Amino acid sequence: MNLEAEPSTLGNWSKRTYHRRWLLDQANGLFDFFQYRAVNPKGGFYDMDDVGNPLDPVNPVRGIHSTARMVHCFSIGTLLGRPGSEAIVDHGMNYLWNQHRDKKYGGYVWSVDNDGPVDASKQGYGHAFVLLAASSAKTIGHPLADGMLADVTDVIDNRFWEATHGAIAEEFNQDWSPIGDYRGQNSNMHLTEALMAAFEATGDGAYLDKAESIADLVIRRQAGDVGYRVPEHFNDKWELDKNYRGNEMFRPSGTTPGHWLEWARLVLQLWTLGGKRHDWMPEAAKGLFSQSMSLGWDDEKGGFFYTLDWQDVPAKRNKLWWPACEAAGAAHYLNEHAPSDFHEDSYRKIWGIIGQAFVDHQNGGWHEELSEDLVPAHTLFPGKGDIYHALQACLIPLFPASGSLTKVITEAGGNI
Secondary structure: OOOOOOOOOOOOHHHOHHHHHHHHHHHHHHHHHHHOOOEOOOOOEOOEOOOOOEOOOOOOOEEHHHHHHHHHHHHHHHHHOOOOHHHHHHHHHHHHHHHHEOOOOOOEOOEEEOOEEEEOOEEHHHHHHHHHHHHHHHHOOOOOHHHHHHHHHHHHHHHHEEOOOOEEOOEEOOOOOEOOOOEEHHHHHHHHHHHHHHHHHHOOHHHHHHHHHHHHHHHHHHHHHHOOOOOOEEOOOOOEOOOOOOOOOOOOOOEOHHHHHHHHHHHHHHHHHOOOOOOHHHHHHHHHHHHHHHHHEOOOOOOEEOOEOOOOOEOOOOEEHHHHHHHHHHHHHHHHHOOOHHHHHHHHHHHHHHHHHHEOOOOOOEOOEEOOOOOEOOOOOOOEOOOHHHHHHHHHHHOOOOOOHHHHHHHOOOOO
16 A cells, blocks of 8 residues: 655654654653662562652562563663663563563462462563563573573463464463453553564564454454454453443553554554554554544543543543553654645644653653643553553654664664
């Protein structure tokens, strides 16, 4: 498919020296905030409050996704040439391998404290991030990367993957007995991201095949059937459950425009990695982005509503940082592959609200949650526990829209 469009008459911020310097400054601020505050000397990383102090300095619970994301982000830091990044990667990889990995039953447990597993369940979402961490660590030659990559790939293939549907199951108890019949798009979306990174790190086409299979199920079929509003919740036959009520952080009810934005970028990345073979992918990316800006963006106050109901009415009206981050990345990808005034104007609008409301200019880091009126809030997130979404938002526009950050940074020789 030819994605050529009329170039934006506005010009492209991501090509401007000042904007690129501003983005790099924001990335460095995030690196500074987490690198020098988050390391727990007893292993893993602290979740932090608004000023960067540990929320629980004594015996914090470490979620597997948080540890894996730190590994991924500081692998990126290593590729860029940021001093001290390799030590953060090593700290996180050792914690994943020695504390989260279940030596008895296999796989990786969801959360751990100083005394051992807190939640020993095996989550598809968590295993997706282990795969991402191992793939990213491989790009910098970490000694545990190959073993972890082989191990988590085997678990995904033999425990989670359901070939009948071309996607993964959601969750199991520690001993691999099943937990219910729930199937979710969120874990599969993040696995798609990780599978692409694994393909780039290894050249193994089986990873790419799985990523394309998931995207076909979740986006071409499921989202395509409901006007490119990504359905979230399903049963084990992948039948949509519009009435599902679950965890507000990981499985909120209704629809989540932030995931439409995340998929818009991932689908274009997948299209590029796969040799631009699937004509439906670029059209889906444009549809997902357009719907998110039309239905999810608050025209009065700015920012994206967290969730909508199935009548497209805002349900959870608070504004979270990660949908804005994913929107910035998606707008950049669309600017590169389908340049238009709409995509460029959206890109500028998104960064405007990030700079105005989400960047914490006083304490460092970014506010993870705002009220509908863009006031810092803590109904879902108690502090600042995550670098991943914000860092990627800052760095994605600095590189070609053709692959994972680890791939494009490596290809650029670490040069911006």
